[in-house]
Amino acid sequence: MGKDYRILIIDDSKETVNGLESFFSEKYEVSTAYNGLDGIKEFDNSDGCVDLVLTDLVMPDISGVGVISVIKKKSPKMPIIAMTGWGEHPSALARDAKADMVLNKPFELEDLDRHVAELLERKS
Numbered sequence: 623m624g625k626d627y628r629i630l631i632i633d634d635s636k637e638t639v640n641g642l643e644s645f646f647s648e649k650y651e652v653s654t655a656y657n658g659l660d661g662i663k664e665f666d667n668s669d670g671c672v673d674l675v676l677t678d679l680v681m682p683d684i685s686g687v688g689v690i691s692v693i694k695k696k697s698p699k700m701p702i703i704a705m706t707g708w709g710e711h712p713s714a715l716a717r718d719a720k721a722d723m724v725l726n727k728p729f730e731l732e733d734l735d736r737h738v739a740e741l742l743e744r745k746s
Contacts, residue, residue, distance in 0.1 A: 625651045627742050628671050632661030632689060633678040633705070642676065645731050646738070658684035662692050672700070674742055676734075679706040679716055679724075690719040701741035703734070 628651040633639045636656060643652045653668065655661035658681050665672055675693060679686035690702050704716035707727035716724045723737055 625649065627651070627673040628653065628668070629674045629676060629738065630655070630661065630664055630668070630672045631676045632656075632658060632664075632681075632686070633676075634681040635678070638678070638705075642734075645735070650738075657681055658686065658689040661689050665693055665696075670697075673745060674738060675700060675702045676738075677702065677704055679704050685715075687715045687719045690716060690721050694720045699745070701745055703737060703741070705729070 629646060630653050631639055631642050631646070632655045634657055639654050639656060643654055646652050653664055653672070655664045658677070661677060662684070665675065677686040677689050686704055686706070690704060693700055693702060701722045703723045703725060704721040705725050705727055706716070722741055725734060725737070
């Protein structure tokens, strides 16, 4: 079975990125970035081949809220899941920036997997 979708994972925690990449690379093509600026660059360099973005909200340089705003401006229908361990304030900002979903850390990988599959199915 081919990997029909490509997801971009953006998080300043290498452990989180590596864990999510390992988990999702079984089903999807995965690209990664360890901060918001590199995430936006990776998105721009993908030539429209990214199908879904997973981003942390609290990162140095540019926040996940900034990442969401920039990507949604460039690609309004891009499904984006925001991840946060910082409670309600970042979650509210992510929703305002038009994140399709906000998940509070820690979360179950199976739940995230289900949400990713649902958003990708809606997109196609």
